[in-house]
Amino acid sequence: MFTTRPELTGDFGMVAGTHWLASATGMSVLERGGNAFDAAVAAGFVLQVAEPHLNGPGGEVPILLWSEAEQKAHVVCGQGVAPAAATIERFRELGLDVVPGTGLLAATVPGAFGGWMLLLERWGTWRLADVLAPAIHYAEHGVPVLERVSATIAAVEGMFTADWPTSAATWLPGGRVPEPGSRLANPVLAATYRRIVAEAEAASGTREGQLAAARRAWYEGFVAEAIAEFSATTAWRDSSGEVHGGLLTGDDLAGWSATTEEPVSFGYRGHTVCKTGPWGQGPVFLQQLALLDGVDLDAMGYLSADYVHTVTEAAKLAFADREAWYGDADVPLADLLDPAYNAGRRALIGPRASLDLLPGSPGGREPRLPVFPGTDVPAPEGVGEPTVGADSAGRGSAGPDAGGHDSAGLERTLPDGQVRGDTCHVDVVDRWGNMVSATPSGGWLQSSPTVPALGFCLGTRAQMFWLQEGLPSSLRPGARPRTTLSPSFAFRDGRPWLAFGTPGGDQQDQWSVNFFLALVHGGLNLQEAIDAPMFHSEHFPSSFFPRGSRPGVLHVEERLDPGVVAELRRRGHEVEVQGPWSLGRLSAVARDGGFLKAAANPRGAQGYAVGR
Structure with missing residues (x-):
């Protein structure tokens, strides 16, 4: 039958994913002696920069892997949990019967960083600075803007300008929507990752020590402090049509870590x-x-x-x-x-x-x-199909609806200026037989206001909880949302x-x-x-x-x-x-x-x- 391209066949290594820059990055790691786990981590961080409308540092990542050395499959859970203050009662006090699809209220602990670090520490071989170098380069110098990135930003331009100025500062360079094919950088995100590397290298001379220090910087150090302050001291219009602050605290971040489990x-x-x-x-x-x-x-x-x-x-x-x-x-x-x-x-x-x-x-x-x-x-x-632009009570919805997906699995720009986000994926196999399948998502540029000190926004995965008691997927503090x-x-x-x-x-x-x-x-x-x-x-x-x-x-x-x-x-x-x-x-x-x-x-x- 007709195929759009050949099935690739070889014996050294293979990387496949949703963006060519990430796939090429992963392959470059394999070429330089890294294994499948090193390659997946490097590719995963590049996806945050190359597909910011589909995933970001504030999102999450579940990973399935095969370790040839252990002859065993594992799951890495990089899915963060609901904050301690995220109760059904709290949302009802705010007059909400569903968790908003955008804004700070829907944030869970950002688990992607911890998930990638756990994969790298336990099964990888490369140092932190080496796997982050490609993402830092692209964030600092810019990536070619996808047509869909431009369309996504265009759809939320008015909302960014009127309601989310920190996002406008990040995604509207020069006050304009970036054109398809132009270069888009995120120097603040580059600085965030550079600081993590610097703090990690100052803390330890060993690979393992540096990875532990990087996790501390993210979940207990300057990253956690910036997230907690932003959640506690700012409030933003979300898809409920109202203005809300966040529930995520430093204690929520410090109390969470990525885990492994049996598939x-x-x-x-x-x-x-x-x-x-x-x-x-x-x-x-x-x-x-x-x-x-x-x-x-x-x-x-x-x-x-x-x-x-x-x-x-x-x-x-x-x-x-x-x-x-x-x-x-x-x-x-x-x-x-x-x-x-x-x-x-x-x-x-x-x-x-x-x-x-x-x-x-x-x-x-x-x-x-x-x-x-x-x-x-x-x-x-x-x-039936929900009316886009109205919440469950029939009120008008301001801003983007970053939840949901269109039938093509691509982000969809809707006529009323709302945008529905999506996800990324990367697969790797190396010459030793190790294999990785990872699906990073969340923290979409259109899902929540950018934290100005960090260059990224929080995720909105809590929208997958039900505000109804007694269900397996009911909102509960410390619970993982039933992710897709x-x-x-x-x-x-x-x-x-x-x-x-x-x-x-x-x-x-x-x-x-x-x-x-x-x-x-x-x-x-x-x-x-x-x-x-x-x-x-x-x-x-x-x-x-x-x-x-x-x-x-x-x-x-x-x-x-x-x-x-x-x-x-x-x-x-x-x-x-x-x-x-x-x-x-x-x-x-x-x-x-x-x-x-x-x-x-x-x-x-x-x-x-x-x-x-």
Whole structure:
């Protein structure tokens, strides 16, 4: 089949990701003797500068990795937690029934720095100054402005000028929106990272000592002090339409650290897929596999109407369980992946599209769905696409809505000047066999006012909490939001095989599943599977402000066979045909048949894979 570029094959190293500068940076690390973990960290920090509308230093990063030395897969959790003052009662006192999608109230502890440092310290070999050097260079001297960066800044220019002057000072150089292709620098961010390196080197002469000192500078030192002061002493208009200060304190930052944990896994047709725990949406990928394990997708034919219908209906069931059961809580994951449970759930997949949200009862437990604010019904029933520019009470919304994602997984500029953000991704495999899949996000330039002393803004991941008691994803101090960030790792025949992932919010564990199934059932190679026509459902509640859903809606790229589209509509799917190259932003690296392989997404003319 036609591919937009070749599947890369070699034996030295491969890097694939959502921006060419990050991929090239990672490869340069491999060329200079660094391993996959060093390369991923260097690339991750470059993504903060090259794609500031999709991630930033104030965001978060979950990471899946394979250590060849340990012969083991690990999860690194770089997802920060809700502040101690972030209670449901506090938000209700402010007259809020959902967490705003922008501003200071939605900030959690910025976990990306800690996550990257933990990866570097435990599995990497390079020093702090070396991995930060490329990001410092690009922040100081500037990067070429992507068309989407320019469009994002243009959409929020008025709001920056009127309400967020610290952001205007950072992102409107000379008082103007930077033109596509122009050079955009962030000298304050460069100075922040230079100071971290200087303090770390002054504190210790060893690699490990310097990394520990860098973490102290971020979570207890000058970075934490600047964040705490900004949160406590300033207030800004957010997507509720009101002006609010922040809740994040120095104690919140000092009390948090990145952690490692065992991945959750599921075996499917000779493959084993590893994901984060259900504090993120990752296991919903595994639930889809558990449902499809009893279905003959091969007999249906890849991308036939039967195939797309069945995969979509399985996704609806799995994501319904996400809504009822997932969060930073005691989640009955063993029951959710149990064969008997999934046999019963599989029987719910009928010949027509379901328009209901149907969570199951794992282990006999009764499901409880979130209730949409201002109603007495679960979020997906009758809500439809939320009205952009109004909050749940119908008040006008000022400023950008940095939560949510468009159908293409790219940030979307909306007619009323709001902007919905997105995410980044990077995958690495080195010549020793180490592998990394990382999905950094949050801290978008449009999500929160820039902290002027640091050159970056805080994240808004707390918008994924529900302001409703008794749910696994209810807002609680010290809890992780149920993030959509979902890197993936897979074994084939018991051997490390594939690191992959995509931006896209709620679509991440649909597009990634579709990609994986294209490899397993479609017989495609990495690039063919990424280039293949993509689809996803918007049936279930969005994880982002203002938390709406679109029951029965199915997005497909127009390259999907028109006869398949017609049959899907006949079966009751509300099919919305998107542009031919509009859905998904996947990248992947693999160890396959004695070679290393890589592929990246052509959509958006931004992703890139490199290797030899």
